[in-house]
Amino acid sequence: MKYIVSFFSFLVLLIGGVLFFQYQTYSAQQEKNIGHYTYSQDIDIVYRGDSLHIRHHFRNLPNQSISINWPEQAASPDCFLEKENSCKRLSKDFSKFLHSDIQNQSISYIIPIDGGLKPRQLLKDIFVTLENGTATHSTVHITTDQSINGTWVTGLPFIGQQSLSLVHYSMFSGSGPVNDLYYQAEPLPIQGNNDKITIYSPNPVQHDMIKQLEEMELLNDEHMAVILGDKPSGLQGSRILFSDKMSIEDLKEEILLTQMHMKYQCNQLPVWAAEVVASFLTDSFLGGKKAREITMTLKNQMTDEQRELWVERLQELEGEKIDASLLDHELGGVFGYSTQYFQSNVSADEVMPLLFFDDRDVYVDHQLTKDIDIVFYEGQVLYSAEPLLRHLGYETSVGKNGFYAKNKMRQFRFPFNYDFYVYNQRRYNTVSQPIQSVSGTYYIEESWLQKLFSVEIHKMKDSISINIVDSKQ
CATH class of the missing domain: 2.60.40.1730 (tricorn interacting facor f3 domain)
Structure with missing residues (x-):
């Protein structure tokens, strides 16, 4: 009898413990699932x-x-x-x-x-x-x-x-x-206001400027205050803009960029990237030279449908934390290929080129590789030259006279910025560059890869196979 009672007590404790654990797990999950x-x-x-x-x-x-x-x-x-x-x-x-x-x-x-x-x-x-x-x-x-x-x-x-x-x-x-x-x-009197903007200034403001500010299209409906005059060092609020700009266009740009920071959590973005986003949201060109050049590059690359989709994706990010990686992800979704355009420009002083990457697995002679990039650039398909040629059995190097690739039977030299290449000490003229340097990386163009290095390229849905067809290489 004592054994039965003890066993029953053990079962009660065990079941109670399991239920308590499940309740704690459920409660924790409920806390995680709290919505906006x-x-x-x-x-x-x-x-x-x-x-x-x-x-x-x-x-x-x-x-x-x-x-x-x-x-x-x-x-x-x-x-x-x-x-x-x-x-x-x-x-x-x-x-x-x-x-x-x-x-x-x-x-x-x-x-x-x-x-x-x-x-x-x-x-x-x-x-x-x-x-x-x-x-x-x-x-x-x-x-x-x-x-x-x-x-x-x-x-x-x-x-x-x-x-x-x-x-x-x-x-x-x-x-x-x-x-x-x-x-x-x-004293800081109000010089003009409507339901979206209030203009404060210690000095009178031209009527035309007030009228243009009151009539301008803003990024959202949340009101903001603009304080004109001497700009205190380091002062800027989330809905309060301090400005010493007397040009109406410069002031409009400052207002739109301030609203950009009201709509998005973009503290992790460099200034130029926030200016690019604001440019697309307002269908204009805002910010400094770098922001304007990147905006122009993207607009020239996009169709009307792609531009509309890009703006829609940016609008859907409202309230989220935005960084360069997230912008690249959204941009890749617009073009259908991945890119690192924003990320590559974060640490660069000059504007880096817009490259798109083919994310399919790359096989060389039936072996999966991890170090070969395939990029789309200015209408060309480019393969990262050094790792690919090494997989094909070549030694590569770079010297003052160009890019070199050689094995026991074949030697190539590709001079920089000249319309020829040298194969086994013989010169051949070209109409395009087989080897190109893009952002410090050497690439070989797809048709030249097939012609000069005798390979076949088979492209499937999830993979790309590169195979040597001339065994005497």
């Missing part, structure tokens, strides 16, 4: 004692666990009891909102400002954000005591301000998130 969601937010800011005291209200939260991303400089995180249930979902360690049907939650925190507000100060990334969430609407209220004069800018549309007996109050509200806060002690 949207919410709205109200942010109340009071400046006092050299700090911003913030009450942050989140609306329309989904019923799922939500991690809270606190700003690095945030101090004294806490619950703010706006209503009875305002903190019901807040975890004890303030790291997340827990599962609940309660949609509205409120928190408070302090952003210390070392030495107090400066005459011109941009405070970046000072607000709480929610993991995997996007704020579709934000409202910001700013209150200071009567002694603090000046102008506040958030990037959101300016709603209004009021000076009371003891405090100054400003309000901003509009679509999208808010990340930064700018303060300027000197």
Whole structure:
């Protein structure tokens, strides 16, 4: 009997352990599968004692666990009891909102400002954000005591301000998130505005410039603030553009590039690459010499259908982290062949050529190789010469008089930039270059490979076979 009871107890513990493990695994999987969601937010800011005291209200939260991303400089995180249930979902360690049907939650925190507000100060990334969430609407209220004069800018549309007996109050509200806060002690009047852009300037701005800025086509509908005048060193906000450009075309370009950074996470992209993306999204030529040359190269290479597909693929990347590798992947999808165009240009001062790669397996005399590249360049099919010729039994070298390939019976020399080659001490004229240097790599053109080195090339769906047909080589 004792044996039966012990065995039964063991089974209960075993089954309980298995169920607990499955529950933990399920819970972890559920956390991983949390999808993207949207919410709205109200942010109340009071400046006092050299700090911003913030009450942050989140609306329309989904019923799922939500991690809270606190700003690095945030101090004294806490619950703010706006209503009875305002903190019901807040975890004890303030790291997340827990599962609940309660949609509205409120928190408070302090952003210390070392030495107090400066005459011109941009405070970046000072607000709480929610993991995997996007704020579709934000409202910001700013209150200071009567002694603090000046102008506040958030990037959101300016709603209004009021000076009371003891405090100054400003309000901003509009679509999208808010990340930064700018303060300027000197007057900074609004010179023009609409639902997409507000122009601030201490000096009058020409009416034609304001009109063109208000009428320009922007990349998205989220409002932004443009502050004209002396450009503070190193200052730039996510929805706040500081510009000293007096040319309307230069200013338009700055606005579009700023919006590019609003739409995409492109911190890992070099400036020229972001300019190329913005150029295609706006059907224009933006940025410096390198960006314009690359944009022109791609546009000349694309058909109208390919250009439309490329723009669609770029638009689908909105909100994602973009790097050169991802752009190459999308570009390869447009052309049907892989490329490393953006990656090759990241570390190069000059513009590298646009090459497409044939990704099929390459066999030489029935042996799979891993070191031979086949590229498409300027209408030609090129094979990486040195590894391929070595697989065919040749020694290769490069000297001042050209590219050399030899074995026991055959010797070739291909001079650079001359219309001939030398075979076994005899010169033969050509109308094209058999061996070409592209981006520092030597390639042999496909028809010359077949003619000079007596090989057959068979192309299948997943592989390419290169076989010697003259055994006397």
